[in-house]
Amino acid sequence: MTRKTIKVNYLARVEGEGALNVTVRDGQVSSAELQIFEPPRFFEALLRGRDYSEAPDVTARICGICPVAYQMSSVHAMENALGIEVGGPLRALRRLLYCGEWIESHALHIYMLHAPDFLGYAGAVDMARDYPDIVKRGLALKKAGNAIMALVGGREIHPINVRVGGFYRTPTRKELAPLAETLKQAREDALATVRWTATLDIPEAERDYHLVALHHPDEYPMNAGRIISSRGLDIAVEDYNQHFVESHVQRSTALHSHLREHDCYLVGPLARYSLNFDKLSPLAREAAKEAGLGATCNNPFQSIVVRSIEVLYACDEALRLIASYEEPEQPFVPHEPKASEGFGCTEAPRGLLFHRYQLDAEGRILEAQIVPPTSQNQPSIEADLKELVGGWLHLPADALRERCEQTIRNYDPCISCATHFLKLDVRHE
Amino acid sequence: MHETALVKNLIHKLQAICAEEGADRVVDIAVWLGALCHMSPDHFSDHFRQEAAGTCAERARLQIETSDDINHANAQDVLLQSLELETDDEALQ
Numbered sequence: 001m002t003r004k005t006i007k008v009n010y011l012a013r014v015e016g017e018g019a020l021n022v023t024v025r026d027g028q029v030s031s032a033e034l035q036i037f038e039p040p041r042f043f044e045a046l047l048r049g050r051d052y053s054e055a056p057d058v059t060a061r062i063c064g065i066c067p068v069a070y071q072m073s074s075v076h077a078m079e080n081a082l083g084i085e086v087g088g089p090l091r092a093l094r095r096l097l098y099c100g101e102w103i104e105s106h107a108l109h110i111y112m113l114h115a116p117d118f119l120g121y122a123g124a125v126d127m128a129r130d131y132p133d134i135v136k137r138g139l140a141l142k143k144a145g146n147a148i149m150a151l152v153g154g155r156e157i158h159p160i161n162v163r164v165g166g167f168y169r170t171p172t173r174k175e176l177a178p179l180a181e182t183l184k185q186a187r188e189d190a191l192a193t194v195r196w197t198a199t200l201d202i203p204e205a206e207r208d209y210h211l212v213a214l215h216h217p218d219e220y221p222m223n224a225g226r227i228i229s230s231r232g233l234d235i236a237v238e239d240y241n242q243h244f245v246e247s248h249v250q251r252s253t254a255l256h257s258h259l260r261e262h263d264c265y266l267v268g269p270l271a272r273y274s275l276n277f278d279k280l281s282p283l284a285r286e287a288a289k290e291a292g293l294g295a296t297c298n299n300p301f302q303s304i305v306v307r308s309i310e311v312l313y314a315c316d317e318a319l320r321l322i323a324s325y326e327e328p329e330q331p332f333v334p335h336e337p338k339a340s341e342g343f344g345c346t347e348a349p350r351g352l353l354f355h356r357y358q359l360d361a362e363g364r365i366l367e368a369q370i371v372p373p374t375s376q377n378q379p380s381i382e383a384d385l386k387e388l389v390g391g392w393l394h395l396p397a398d399a400l401r402e403r404c405e406q407t408i409r410n411y412d413p414c415i416s417c418a419t420h421f422l423k424l425d426v427r428h429e
Numbered sequence: 430m431h432e433t434a435l436v437k438n439l440i441h442k443l444q445a446i447c448a449e450e451g452a453d454r455v456v457d458i459a460v461w462l463g464a465l466c467h468m469s470p471d472h473f474s475d476h477f478r479q480e481a482a483g484t485c486a487e488r489a490r491l492q493i494e495t496s497d498d499i500n501h502a503n504a505q506d507v508l509l510q511s512l513e514l515e516t517d518d519e520a521l522q
């Protein structure tokens with residue numbers, strides 16, 4: 001056997017994992033099929049046989065951009081299975097943590113991935129040359145979100161402080177105080193972000209979406225609520241599988257979700273905003289009005305403005321949570337494993353994220369089901385493309401590909417990087 | 430999602446190097462994770478194991494260095510620094 005060491009210094013690149021196949025018949029787009037890859041299926045298998053308490057840490061690794069969302073859906077599902085309620089300051093801390101993720105993930109999406117599209121740059125690095133102050137503001141916002149994640153979650157990239165029943169360790173009031181100073185500045189930056197995104201050249205493109213989001217009687221939805229829709233759906237999280245179906249699609253490793261009764265639907269910022277406008281803070285509502293938004297929004301390109309409204313709300317809400325924080329008596333609610341099934345649904349920055357687990361008497365995971373926002377939105381992304389691509393067919397190939405990428409980036413930072421290198425195939429029949 | 434695409438690319442690179450060098454497998458890999466690459470070492474390992482299954486890098490040991498310098502020119506990137514290859518001797522003769 002021979003061994004050899006090689007120095008490489010090779011930069012890993014995102015490859016063109018996303019592919020879009022468009023078919024044109026008689027000048028009309030007859031189909032638009034998006035091929036993307038989703039990792040959660042691998043993690044469902046990885047979870048089987050593990051202890052229920054490992055779920056928050058394992059699921060957090062599914063995505064580096066929205067780890068808290070995976071953690072939150074998994075702990076809520078486990079608590080639902082074990083029959084425990086997490087209330088008071090522990091519940092407030094989780095909401096604070098989720099605010100951190102919304103700020104961080106939305107800022108990344110707005111400034112690093114999406115804004116360059118509207119301004120005609122290939123990416124944030126190019127944009128920074130002409131708009132250094134704007135990109136700096138985006139980074140500052142992202143940092144404020146990270147600061148919450150680091151303090152409450154224990155680590156920035158993949159938080160480790162969350163456990164079933166609460167936290168491993170809870171912060172003191174004194175520890176949270178400096179965070180409030182960071183967030184006051186972030187709130188200013190968020191307001192400036194709303195005003196700035198409102199000035200972008202946003203295409204007119206309304207679609208009649210079937211919007212789906214969580215809804216809570218007293219708060220803008222993050223961790224809790226019922227699943228409602230713009231067409232009258234109103235169900236408990238436990239009933240998710242009775243109304244939503246996932247199906248395998250040959251062309252993609254991702255599963256597609258459909259509503260049994262109404263087929264394709266939309267989750268994410270537009271849905272949350274339109275179904276919960278009255279639960280935003282007065283400051284966020286005021287900023288939305290000033291940005292020219294109504295109480296509902298059906299233009300997918302305006303999602304960049306809606307995201308910035310949500311960043312503003314998250315800063316505002318985080319400040320409220322810090323101001324009213326009381327140190328809890330214990331960091332978590334004690335519990336015992338039992339044979340059970342549990343469901344959890346939370347609002348990831350990019351939309352509804354559903355988890356279901358089945359446990360045996362020792363708390364081992366027998367089955368895990370994870371439905372990420374991407375697979376729920378994929379039929380809707382394809383519908384957007386099908387409707388819009390027809391109007392762009394006269395464009396040169398590169399420009400057409402960029403428009404399609406931009407349309408996909410309305411949705412999701414997690415597929416954005418991959419679709420930045422979209423393989424576009426337009427077939428004329 | 431972005432991690433899937435990045436790690437896949439890395440595996441393709443490893444396969445290419447293995448083929449070039451006539452090696453049978455990769456035994457050691459050193460990678461560097463930028464401060465803004467959105468991956469912790471555990472996170473990276475999970476994705477790596479998933480993508481490496483069935484390839485020449487299937488059993489490679491990972492040495493992961495993480496950077497916390499957000500101003501580094503490659504802060505958003507993942508860097509493959511070096512690797513150790515193994516070749517079965519019969520294959521050489």
Ligand SMILES: [Zn+2]
Nearest residue numbers: 063065066414
């Ligand atoms: Zn994600």
